[in-house]
Amino acid sequence: MKHIESESNASLKQWKKLHSRKEREKTGTFLLEGPHLIEEAIHSGAKLQHVIVEENYQMKDEWLKERFSLWSVPAKLMKQLSETEKPQGILAVCEMMDQPEDLIKPKGRYLLIDGVQDPGNLGTIIRTADSAGLDGVFLGEGTADLYNGKTVRSTQGSLFHLPVVKADLLQIIGQCKEQDIPVLSTSLQEAVDMRRASEVEGFALIVGNEGAGVQETLQKESTMNVKIPIFGQAESLNVSVATGILLYELQRNRS
């Protein structure tokens, strides 16, 4: 294990740059914080370039068999690297995952995310899509960055469990239709109660921006608009909650 003591160490400075999206995209790497996420990454075969621990951190023996370079830093530097208020003592530089091409298969179940902006919402939605056993998630333009620290933490590791791909959603909609997969757009107007859409076999569900919802261009290309009934006085639901309700409603007959 190598030790870094100085703020001006070149590696340390490089890792700190990964707080910015631009640098993450340039290098194809991102930061993972905490033992749980690192464990998920290792189990899923994601490649860790560096693992950085706070001095005296007790690392699990099995991890040490992995091939990555290991560094220790004083608490002060860990604080600079971490994006959380209470760093968990361990952090990794992880390579972005390769994603399979031609993801869309007959009877597949997909989620298309059109412009969800809050990283916490995006992460929670990916966690929900994992829990709901989807075959893939597509991130349209204007959607928060998958590799933002807040997004990654909110996924609770689910980003390693299913394909999550940046994509042109119009193209994806076209591919789904070619495979006879119904494309369901969430909407508050002119939409069918979700309970009448729930017998579908395979689906592509589109959820939209926190304020504006799904773009009209995408709604127009959808097979059907669906909505969640509102029984009270709320105007709408949080987008992560709405996604969860819809994904489970659409799969009521799944065993």
Added chain:
Amino acid sequence: MKHIESESNASLKQWKKLHSRKEREKTGTFLLEGPHLIEEAIHSGAKLQHVIVEENYQMKDEWLKERFSLWSVPAKLMKQLSETEKPQGILAVCEMMDQPEDLIKPKGRYLLIDGVQDPGNLGTIIRTADSAGLDGVFLGEGTADLYNGKTVRSTQGSLFHLPVVKADLLQIIGQCKEQDIPVLSTSLQEAVDMRRASEVEGFALIVGNEGAGVQETLQKESTMNVKIPIFGQAESLNVSVATGILLYELQRNRS
């Protein structure tokens, strides 16, 4: 409209103290930020003691007929009063709502929250309970403060739409059972798939802490433990998402 220019103004200093739970509980008041929440408060009959606007803020004419004292402050002081990064130019000191006693009625629909700690989660759950048309929400010990700014904002005004009451959850469970309302506790172990519990008429659903779930003492007093099926590899769902899925599943037959 009165104007405040100085940081040492006594009213201003008092309002700033409302950032702390202790002061909110002592005075029975809390802060509301932004035009949407203030509008919801006015419509629901909540009492606004003071409304504070940034200089040059254009206030809706209809609001000016309301009975509250109106203040203007420079942007610098608005920033101190606000708990958000981008203050919306208007803020109010609102009185906590009186809540009805004996809320539990036959065939009622209730949500019991056992120790949800994140104010954002709590607010989102209250918004979801409103959307799902519940008759009341009960906040057990260890749950985040309803009047925390983050909670209030995340409710998007739903805290004014249905009763939300601090309570001893064991007592509430007892009252529900007296009215023959089934008490359903969320649990990951020894629980029935939610889809087999969905024909109930009236229910009390208990959701629990982000990490620990529902306390065993409360689970033991429940009529039934229910769980959401996990079709993928996620270990669990975010508590707000889980609450939404369950509340809609339990009301599939509602029109």
